[in-house]
Amino acid sequence: MTVAIYGSGGFGRELLPFAGPEPLFVSDDPAEIGTSVEGVRVVRLQDVGDRPIVIAIADGQIRRRLAARLQNTGQLISPTAIIGPGVEIGEGAILCAFTTVTASARIGRHFHANIYSYVAHDCVVGDFVTVGPRVGINGNTIVEDDVYIGTGAVLRHGTRDRPLRIGKGAVVGMGAVVTRDVPPGTTVVGNPARPMVHPPAALRAV
Structure with a gap:
């Protein structure tokens, strides 16, 4: 197509x-x-x-x-992408070369999976989520709408009873290792990932 x-x-x-x-x-x-x-x-x-x-x-x-302006939305999935059993992928999704969605995962609308990234089993990914190259989203993770996950970040697996949750609009920095829930609208960086701390305004002005 x-x-x-x-x-x-x-x-x-x-x-x-x-x-x-x-x-x-x-x-x-x-x-x-x-x-x-x-x-x-x-x-x-x-x-x-x-x-x-x-x-x-x-x-x-x-x-x-x-x-919101489109009348006819498609999907674009590389022939080298792997989509496992029980996976649902929303309209507008793009899966680049060598990406994987393993099993029983639900992917929302207009999702971007850049090269060599993966979403593992039993994950739920919301709408308009962007996943950078070589990102690893491990099993039983919930990624809410409008999240951006930077290149090389890794999200620890959750459990069926307590999935790891990345809140709406959060940003996960490049190379971050996320071991706990990220609140909505929060930017986290580092290993283990922690909320980014901005210096006081007086220091930023120096």
């Missing part, structure tokens, strides 16, 4: 090898309309026709706004 890719930046270009024959890029920038990127035409949303669209923009909030 050939798709149209909303966004011709780096991530959009990474999708071209498995976007089907004669894909399109979609842009809202008048300066880009009618040009080509890596040999792929850039068109307006209204010129896509009936082909399905995926959104190749990392910011989940921007994806959410753009998704």
Whole structure:
């Protein structure tokens, strides 16, 4: 199946090898309309026709706004991705090369799984979640809507009775090792991951 890719930046270009024959890029920038990127035409949303669209923009909030405009949303899954038994994947999801969703996991709408990342058994991942390259989400983890998980982060497995939970809108920094729940809207970094502490305003101004 050939798709149209909303966004011709780096991530959009990474999708071209498995976007089907004669894909399109979609842009809202008048300066880009009618040009080509890596040999792929850039068109307006209204010129896509009936082909399905995926959104190749990392910011989940921007994806959410753009998704509200789409009439025909597709999925884009690399042929090297592995999808195990009992897995449900929502509309608009993108699974890049060498990604894995192992078993009995539920993936929400407009999910991004970058290269070499995985979601393990019995996880629940919300809508508009972005997972960077080489991220490991281990079993019995709940990732709520609008979460961003940076490159190389690892989330400890939970249990059926007490899943690990990453709250809505949280950010997990690159390389973080998450061993406990992350509250909504919190940024965590380090090993073990802890909330980011911002210096006082007086120090930031120095």
